[in-house]
Amino acid sequence: METMKRTVTCGALRKADAGKKVTLNGWVHRKREHGGISFINLRDRYGVTQVVVDDGAPAELASLTAELRNEYCLAIEGTVRARPDSMINPEMDTGEIEVAAEKIVILSRAEVLPFQIDGESGAKEELRLKYRYLDLRTASMQRKIKLRSDVAFAVREYLTAGGFYEIETPTFIRSTPEGARDYLVPSRLYAGQFYALPQSPQLYKQILMVAGFDKYFQIARCYRDEDARGDRQPEFTQIDIEMSFVGREDILSMVEGLMGHIFKKTLNTSLPAQFKRYSYDEAMELFGTDKPDLRFDMKMQDFSPYVAGGEFQAFKDALAAGEADKAAAAAKGITISGGGVKALVVPGKGDYSRKQIEELEAQAKIYKAKGMAWMKVGAGILEGGVSKFFASQAADIIKGLGAKQGDLILIVADSKRRIANTALGAVRSKLGRDLGLCDPAKFEFAWIVDFPLFEFNEDENRWEAAHHMFSYPQGKYHATLEQDPGAVKGDLYDLVLNGFELASGSIRIHDPDLQKKIFKIVGFDPAEAESKFGFLTEAFKYGAPPHGGIAPGLDRLVMLMAGETSIREVIAFPKNSFAQSPLDDSPNTVSQEQLNELHLSIVQPKAGTPADLHRSEGSPSV
Amino acid sequence: METMKRTVTCGALRKADAGKKVTLNGWVHRKREHGGISFINLRDRYGVTQVVVDDGAPAELASLTAELRNEYCLAIEGTVRARPDSMINPEMDTGEIEVAAEKIVILSRAEVLPFQIDGESGAKEELRLKYRYLDLRTASMQRKIKLRSDVAFAVREYLTAGGFYEIETPTFIRSTPEGARDYLVPSRLYAGQFYALPQSPQLYKQILMVAGFDKYFQIARCYRDEDARGDRQPEFTQIDIEMSFVGREDILSMVEGLMGHIFKKTLNTSLPAQFKRYSYDEAMELFGTDKPDLRFDMKMQDFSPYVAGGEFQAFKDALAAGEADKAAAAAKGITISGGGVKALVVPGKGDYSRKQIEELEAQAKIYKAKGMAWMKVGAGILEGGVSKFFASQAADIIKGLGAKQGDLILIVADSKRRIANTALGAVRSKLGRDLGLCDPAKFEFAWIVDFPLFEFNEDENRWEAAHHMFSYPQGKYHATLEQDPGAVKGDLYDLVLNGFELASGSIRIHDPDLQKKIFKIVGFDPAEAESKFGFLTEAFKYGAPPHGGIAPGLDRLVMLMAGETSIREVIAFPKNSFAQSPLDDSPNTVSQEQLNELHLSIVQPKAGTPADLHRSEGSPSV
The missing domain is CATH 2.40.50.140 (Nucleic acid-binding proteins)
Known part of the structure; x- marks a missing residue:
């Protein structure tokens, strides 16, 4: 030819x-x-x-x-x-x-196309995924896949120049399920045995630090068998980083430099040399979330100073109940926060209708708020809603909250301060979207630091690791670790971009005894801990260096850089939201011979069980 | 602290x-x-x-x-x-x-070490793998892991500068077992269904060409479930490359540039701008292998011109039987080569003892030679072995083979020319090793081109793809493709380094009708072909560009660059030769709950079956 x-x-x-x-x-x-x-x-x-x-x-x-x-x-x-x-x-x-x-x-030659390549296809996602080779010909997909390639290279360029080695860790590892489920790979040579695919290279990158590699990175494929919801993929990619002989500041400034290089090189966008920084507690108080969108300000404020002098009983009750809970917990040696009354000033939205305010309240209720109070700011006075209960303090409140005439004030109170914060924070986020404050071309990074190391699982009545079990408790809490786990802050840090968690990291434990203490606090059976993580604690017995790391998600980073809202838009061949590939029809059945070789037989679920449901729901026709 | x-x-x-x-x-x-x-x-x-x-x-x-x-x-x-x-x-x-x-x-602190870090550990491999974090501290492993990181970055640097995009292809794909077995990943959401892990990104990289990406690469993890033998790993890494609108020469020169950059950048070694090139037929005739070690010369020569004039009946019989076979095959329309008598001149080894020659003959017999004849070169005469049968032609033979006094001449004859070639080629390889001609610091690249597209599988009495089914038959054979598959050469090329196959590649078929013809020749049932590869032939219906590619193995490349003989030496956390990890004891059993969620039950093999044998053999104690 x-x-x-x-x-x-x-x-x-x-x-x-x-x-x-x-x-x-x-x-x-x-x-x-x-x-x-x-x-x-x-x-x-x-x-x-x-x-x-x-x-x-x-x-x-x-x-x-x-x-x-x-x-x-x-x-x-x-x-x-x-x-x-x-x-x-x-x-x-x-x-x-x-x-x-x-x-x-x-x-x-080309047959008649299922959709046009000229410009954005506008085709349904299922059709786009089935004919992905045509969808990828669109200018938009070409641009995004190129951006992903450029970003990955910029990462490698920066980290290699900084003395990092890229080291490949195995994807056939031992199953140590924690949090999400492992994907398993049956062994043919050893009947009844399995490899697991890594949820992240966590244990292996820590072992590379014990091995003395000092600075490691890897753009690594990771696997989590989670239920199909939201924007999840069975496999995803993270920029996995670990360093020895470092503290938190070393890692934060390294990542700031890395992000600066990526954005400059690929988007010609300059980022600030240092990112804003909030403690976890501050972030919860100001934004009601540990992943605040800082493309708009609108910080939440404390309304509790005005509660005692006002006449609104629901606010008073919330604070009183919060105090009582706090005292009861303290008697059991557990630290919790009390109640909270939080306010949000929405500039210029004093003209919101009752219906608009009710929509915002509905958002707050999704996050467990019992209700949301409101007032409007007039000429030196407060109007409507709960304003009559605060008439005597109107001037103080307006001044204290920094509100202006024409603003809307929203207030959520709860005996659990966390609920007041998260519920009003969700209202703040919704307002950001509704008011068009989330410009996709604007990139606002922030660090969230000083996370609690443990969270109390009320269902199981036990402490569990808020991040993961290998994170270092800040030094000042070492003495009281076991007495008051709820008060312990870890050397943990999250990198947040435009309201998304982009990376999570920590300084790690490198002391085998401290590691065992953590296993004990989260109620991990010593034999189980030994069998699952024994090879890590064993490694720590041979001169482990202090170390720490972080792992920005590549899919999410590129998604935000491309101004997209789904990671499927920046993956060449993603699975659909049912974990299936319409392109090659995977997953699919295999031959009986393959099953025999793997020493497996299928146990078909009974009709109506979850797997069966997924099966019928999960195969949307094209 | x-x-x-x-x-x-x-x-x-x-x-x-x-x-x-x-x-x-x-x-x-x-x-x-x-x-x-x-x-x-x-x-x-x-x-x-x-x-x-x-x-x-x-x-x-x-x-x-x-x-x-x-x-x-x-x-x-x-x-x-x-x-x-x-x-x-x-x-x-x-x-x-x-x-x-x-x-x-x-x-x-460090406990007493299982082996010393100071210098090469000298410890048994099983112990090195169990305490890999200590083994990796040795200067030797530090150097090799750094080299691997440097090589991977040099690859990305060169290809990115050359306009290639690195694009991640999925590792959860459909099972299409060909050649090696697929590793499978059971789906939890769809009972009885599985993803497969890719043996290579072959189909996806071809689809990326259909998608118009023009130049693709990926340093990609690949998976093959092969029996544990030799230097194989369940997972390995290849430098996967594909280009559109190119012919063979474009790919060969691109790879020459890539290798030149890698060696210059990481070892400061200059490679020739162009590598030596042999057709598959030439390589078989000269070296008896399609992966010749060119660090030493010692080419095989044709001895058949001297057979008729000599008196050694075994040589005459071999050629005659070969001719008869060839004629019989031709009558059936199949092209095969006839018999062969091949000679190897070993410089200066006329003093080899009978025992030394017998050791070489034993090597030839492993490769199915019936025996190996020999002669020594004296002062213008041939001595010993079969020399008496060729006394009258001694001067012609010495001159014709370019032999010198004191040389040893080894001869293998067979009615199958391929056996004469491969058996004597194996002797050549052994001599290279025995005589210390394989300097690990010397790097001799070669291209082997013009491979046969099909091989006849005598056991199954059918043609099969010599490389894979997506390789393009050279244009001149298109008309006679189905009549005489044995004669068809493909646009196939292998890159060979120091006797190892480093990369394999081809120009691909991009015509759906030609692809279907190939499926038919190799006896692939059309329905099966459609169900397994339908998404590729479907993609070809929408304007597929001519394309081709290659995939150098990263593990093997780094192994050779490091002067090692096992890829386990250049992988941070390899499995042992039984596909197990002594570090984390994988593979291992999983919980009944995990099996239930995956709708699987284990079928334990009966005692004495292969899996059971592997089980007991496969767990060497440390």
């Missing part, structure tokens, strides 16, 4: 090339006819070039041109010529020229 | 730093005492620094120093001082200085 290899790409030709004989290879992006002349926009990864088959072309060329349809793959030989001034297209890089075709070879 | 963070690394200090106060962090590499003075060689990734605790140090420092053992992890504060001229160690980068310790903090 004749191939006629390209001499230039479809993005290369300029006015200065006029007169040159060239060969182009690419796809028919659009074709139109005008007065007997055929115009073919030929596209490749590098651009689009207008090819012209002139009126009066030889019969063979003319009839071949007539046959061409969108997405035919062609080789075209011709001569570059400058377009007349009136025909110059300033929107195209090659808009000053066209190529007069002398010969066309069809490299391969 | 006090950490005393380092101000410099253990490889940094020089004479000019004398007088500076520094803090070092690292491991006790060696410790010795001399006249009341303690010398601690403190090691980190960057080097070793001699720390001195002087005679008369404060009691606390002295007693702490006494406690130190090898591999304790320390922080040391002290002052840099120049060593007296007589004490300078020119072998150490830091050999001109030492650090007089003022304060030492033990960051963590």
Whole structure:
């Protein structure tokens, strides 16, 4: 077959090339006819070039041109010529020229397309995933996959220059399920035994620090068998980083430099040299979440100073009940926060209707608020809602909250301060979206630090690790670790971007005795701990260095950089939200021979069980 | 805990730093005492620094120093001082200085080591893998893991600069077992269904070409469930490459540039701009293998011109039988080669003993030779062995083979030319090793091209793909593809380095009809082909570009660059040769709950079946 290899790409030709004989290879992006002349926009990864088959072309060329349809793959030989001034297209890089075709070879034909490639396809996601090879031809997907490649290279460039080694850790490891479920791989050689795929390289990167590699990174594939909900993928990619002989500040400033390099190199966007920083407690008080969106300000404020002097009994009750709970917990040696009354000033939204306010209240209730009070700011007075209970303090409140005439004040109270914070924080987030304050081209990073090391699991009546069991408790809490776990802050840090958690990390424990103490506090049976993590505590017995790390999610980073809201938009071949691939129809059945070799038999669930439900729900037709 | 963070690394200090106060962090590499003075060689990734605790140090420092053992992890504060001229160690980068310790903090202690870190451990591999974190501290492993990281970065640097995108392909795909077995991942959401892990990203990289990405690469993890033998790993890494609108020469020269960059950048070794090139047929004739070791010459030669004029019946019989077979096959329309008589001149080894020659013959017999004849070259005459049968042609033979007095001539004849070639080729390889001709610091690349597209499987009496089913038959064979598959050469190429196959690649089929024809020739049931590879042939219906690619193995490349003979030496955490990890004891059993969630039950093999055998053999004790 004749191939006629390209001499230039479809993005290369300029006015200065006029007169040159060239060969182009690419796809028919659009074709139109005008007065007997055929115009073919030929596209490749590098651009689009207008090819012209002139009126009066030889019969063979003319009839071949007539046959061409969108997405035919062609080789075209011709001569570059400058377009007349009136025909110059300033929107195209090659808009000053066209190529007069002398010969066309069809490299391969295209059937009728399931959707158009020209611009955003607008097709349903299931169809886009089934014909992903066509969807990936769109300018939008080409741009995003290139961005992902550029970001990954920028990461490697920065970290390699900084003395990091990229070290591959195994993806066939021992199953140590914690948190999410492991994906398993049955062994053929050892009947009844399995490898697990890593949820992250956590244990292995810590072992690399024990091995003395000092600075490690890996852009690593990770696997979590979670229920299909939200924007999750069975496999995802993280920028896994670990360093020895460092403290928190070393890691934070390294990541700031890394992000600065990535954004400068790929988006030509300058980030601040240092990111804003909030303690976990501050973030919860100001934004009601540990992943605040800082593209808008609107911080929550403490309304409790005005409660005692006011006449609104629900607020008073919430604080009193909170105090009582706190005292009861303290008697059991457990630290909890009391009640809270939090206010949010919404600038200029004093004109919100009752219905609009009720929608916001509904949001607060999703996060367990019992209700949401409101007031509007008039000329030196408060109006509507609960304002009558605070009339005597109106001036103090307006001044104290920094409100202005025409603003709306929203208040949530609860005997659990956490609920007051998270519920009003959810209202803040909704307002950010509703008011168009979340500009996708704006990038607001923040560090959240000083997380609690443990969370109390009320269902199971036990402490559990808030992050993971390998994080270092801050030094000042070592003495009282077991007495009051709730008060312990860890050397933990999250990197937040535009309201998303982009990375989570910590300084790790490197002392085998301290590690065992943590296992004990979270109620991990010593034999179980030994069997699952024994190889890590064993490693710690041979001179483990102090170390710590972090792991930004590559999918999410690129998603935010691309201004997208789903990681599926920045993965070449994602699974759908039911963990299936419409492209190759995986997962799928395998042969009985394969099952026999793996010493497995299938236990079909009874009708109506969850797996069965998933099966029928999970196969959306295309 | 006090950490005393380092101000410099253990490889940094020089004479000019004398007088500076520094803090070092690292491991006790060696410790010795001399006249009341303690010398601690403190090691980190960057080097070793001699720390001195002087005679008369404060009691606390002295007693702490006494406690130190090898591999304790320390922080040391002290002052840099120049060593007296007589004490300078020119072998150490830091050999001109030492650090007089003022304060030492033990960051963590080390138990008695299972083997020494100082130099090559010399420990058994099973022990090295169980305590891999200690093994990785050796200078040798540190160097190899750094080399691997450097090589991977050099690959990315070169290909990114060349306009390639690195695109991640999924590792959860559909099972399409061909050749090796797939590893499977059971789905929890869909009872009885499985994902497979990719043996390579082959289908996906071809789909990326259909998607218009033009130049793709990925350093990709691949998985093959093969029986444990030789130097195989369940997971391995390849440098996966694919390009559109290219022919063979484009890919070969791209890879030559890539290898040149890698070797220059990481080993400061210059490679030739173009690699030697042999057709598959030439390689078989000259070296008896398609992966010749070109660090030594010793090409095989054709001895058949001397057979008819000689009196050695076995050679005559071999050629005659070969001719008969060839004629019989031709009658059935199948192309095969006839018989062969091949000679190897071993320079200067005319003094080999009968026993030495018999050892070589034994090697030939492993490769199915019925025997090996020999002669020695005297002063213009042939001596010993079969020389009496060729006495009349001695001068012609000596001249024809380019032999010299004192050389040994080895000859293998067989009615199957392939056997004569491969058996004598195996003798050539053994001689290369025995005679020390395989210098690990020498790198001899070669391309092997023009491979047969099909091989006849005599057991199953059918043609099968020699490489894989997606490789393009060279144009001149398209018309006779189905009549005479044995004659068809493919656009296939292998990159060979020092006797190892480093990469395999081909120009691919991009025509759905041609692809279906290939499926048919290899006896692939159309329905089966459709169900397994339908998504690829479907993709080809929408304007697939001509494309091709290659995939160098990263593990093997780094192994050869490091002068090693096992890929386990260049993988941070390899499995042993029984596909097990002594570090984390994987694979291992999982909980009944995990099995239930995956809708699986275990079918224990009967005693004495292969899996059971593997089980007992496969767990070597440490």
